[in-house]
Structure formats: C-alpha cells, structure tokens
Amino acid sequence: MIQRHVTFAVLPDKAAEFEKLFADEYRPAMASMKGFCAVDLLRREDQPLEYQMVIRFESAETAAGWRNSPAHQELKPRLKSLYSQSTLEVFDVIA
Secondary structure (H helix, E strand, C coil), X not given: CEEEEEEEEECCCCHHHHHHHHHHHHHHHHHXXXXXXXXXXXXXXXXXXXXXXXXXXXXXXXXXXXXXXXXXXXXXXXXXXXXEEEEEEEEECCC
C-alpha cells in the first residue's frame, strides 16, 4: 500500500472553496478509481490555511492511474487555482 501526503498553502480567500471542491468533486472522483483505499483532508489547527491531503492506494501503479486519469487532469487546474504552493511526501505503508 502507498500513502501520499500532499500539503497545500491555500490562498486566504479560497479555503471554503478548496474544502468544497475536495468534498464535492475531488474525493468522489478519486474514490471511483481502481486501487483506491482512502483519502482525508486535514486542516492544521495552528495554521488554518495549511491543509494536508492524505491519500492511500493499493500500489504505486494504482496511484499513478489516478494521477494520469482524465478526472484528475480536469480537476487539477481547478485545485491549483486555490493554493499558492504544495509539497509531496510518499510512503510505503508497512504495518
């Protein structure tokens, strides 16, 4: 299993729109993909414009399937318009 942590610095006036896009479109599209296990959106308590998306797929290959999918390619620019920067960390889930 693979787990991806994507941290976003959301633009000050875009937090509500970022959360809505995740809940209404991004999560459902991802959940329909082969190998999908889970996705959560976390908001940092002490920095409310910092979000972390925690994504789990069965394998690196199924995660790549999501990243390369038409649904992700359509949603990606919309998501990017709501944050100033992002970072990515990828983990193999051991236990």
